[in-house]
Amino acid sequence: xxxxxxxxxxxxxxxxxxxxxxxxxxxxxxxxxxxxxxxxxxxxxxxxxxxxxxxxxxxxxxxxxxxxxxxxxxxxxxxxxxxxxxxxxxxxxxxxxxxxxxxxxxxxxxxxxxxxxxxxxxxxxxxxxxxxxxxxxxxxxxxxxxxxxxxxxxxxxxxxxxxxxxxxxxxxxxxxxxxxxxxxxxxxxxxxxxxxxxxxxxxxxxxxxxxxxxxxxxxxxxxxxxxxxxxxxxxxxxxxxxxxxxxxxxxxxxxxxxxxxxxxxxxxxxxxxxxxxxxxxxxxxxxxxxxxxxxxxxxxxxxxxxxxxxxxxxxxxxxxxxxxxxxxxxxxxxxxxxxxxxxxxxxxxxxxxxxxxxxxxxxxxxxxxxxxx
Numbered sequence: 001x002x003x004x005x006x007x008x009x010x011x012x013x014x015x016x017x018x019x020x021x022x023x024x025x026x027x028x029x030x031x032x033x034x035x036x037x038x039x040x041x042x043x044x045x046x047x048x049x050x051x052x053x054x055x056x057x058x059x060x061x062x063x064x065x066x067x068x069x070x071x072x073x074x075x076x077x078x079x080x081x082x083x084x085x086x087x088x089x090x091x092x093x094x095x096x097x098x099x100x101x102x103x104x105x106x107x108x109x110x111x112x113x114x115x116x117x118x119x120x121x122x123x124x125x126x127x128x129x130x131x132x133x134x135x136x137x138x139x140x141x142x143x144x145x146x147x148x149x150x151x152x153x154x155x156x157x158x159x160x161x162x163x164x165x166x167x168x169x170x171x172x173x174x175x176x177x178x179x180x181x182x183x184x185x186x187x188x189x190x191x192x193x194x195x196x197x198x199x200x201x202x203x204x205x206x207x208x209x210x211x212x213x214x215x216x217x218x219x220x221x222x223x224x225x226x227x228x229x230x231x232x233x234x235x236x237x238x239x240x241x242x243x244x245x246x247x248x249x250x251x252x253x254x255x256x257x258x259x260x261x262x263x264x265x266x267x268x269x270x271x272x273x274x275x276x277x278x279x280x281x282x283x284x285x286x287x288x289x290x291x292x293x294x295x296x297x298x299x300x301x302x303x304x305x306x307x308x309x310x311x312x313x314x315x316x317x318x319x320x321x322x323x324x325x326x327x328x329x330x331x332x333x334x335x336x337x338x339x340x341x342x343x344x345x346x347x348x349x350x351x352x353x354x355x356x357x358x359x360x361x362x363x364x365x366x367x368x369x370x371x372x373x
Contacts, residue, residue, distance in 0.1 A: 106127075
């Protein structure tokens with residue numbers, strides 16, 4: 001097979017911008033007029049609006065989702081000698097942030113249906129050095145939070161949710177961002193709620209965590225040039241706050257469009273021979289990605305590419321097998337569900353602006369390819 005022109009892109013950020021262009025342009029103009037380019041009124045207003053959206057008392061806006069994880073861990077008192085329980089099947093930031101805090105990531109396997117932390121694996125991973133549990137709401141689906149919170153409360157551990165892919169997701173009707181002690185979000189441009197650059201935030205209803213993170217993001221200051229903590233330059237830009245305020249107003253509509261596209265995919269691919277994503281009984285899934293499982297992922301991806309259909313793999317190598325984290329001491333076979341998922345997952349094009357024609361084109365190509373195998 002040979003490459004053909006792209007018929008269905010994996011993502012179309014330009015289409016989304018065009019749909020809200022007047023609002024975005026006005027928001028950017030407001031920042032230019034105010035000259036509040038770092039933090040400022042637009043960021044402060046976004047913090048209030050996003051906290052309310054998540055059902056949390058506070059939102060602290062930051063320059064990336066990685067910074068959100070880093071500062072949440074520091075606010076929880078995580079440091080050298082401590083351990084944080086998380087998963088190997090995730091984007092690298094979930095593990096990297098633990099090492100930024102000087103602590104050791106301790107990994108547990110995922111549930112194969114949800115792709116999220118297996119709560120039954122947590123208890124045996126706890127040691128006297130464990131300080132926090134960091135579940136990842138992968139692909140837009142919340143982890144099973146009730147049993148995670150039960151273990152954490154019983155063992156005196158802090159729960160920090162990685163919701164980088166789960167803006168607007170719900171767990172048993174409760175919004176993600178209001179369940180754990182702190183919840184970390186990324187606003188990287190491809191996210192369901194994406195900035196036009198880097199961005200992140202922590203939501204929490206704990207006043208002490210809020211105070212600490214606000215200081216840490218701005219050089220540890222409690223007032224100008226008075227440095228209480230050894231902090232960082234992790235502040236959100238004014239442009240990103242203004243843009244995110246606009247996009248937040250559209251997020252629920254976009255989530256409905258994503259879920260409608262998923263429903264169409266599920267119908268068209270029902271007899272295709274690939275494993276479709278499962279929405280767990282507790283979950284209000286926001287489908288950051290639509291991820292299939294197939295035993296010939298690489299071959300299928302290449303064949304779809306030859307048909308002009310872009311796809312992606314999230315993620316091809318779990319963290320315990322990454323060369324950068326070889327010193328954690330895990331070997332191949334340590335987390336079989338994560339390793340199996342990494343070999344099988346394939347994400348199809350999905351975005352709110354997708355047309356029925358595009359969904360049908362992807363589904364027909366996939367069905368035809370699977371029929372020939």
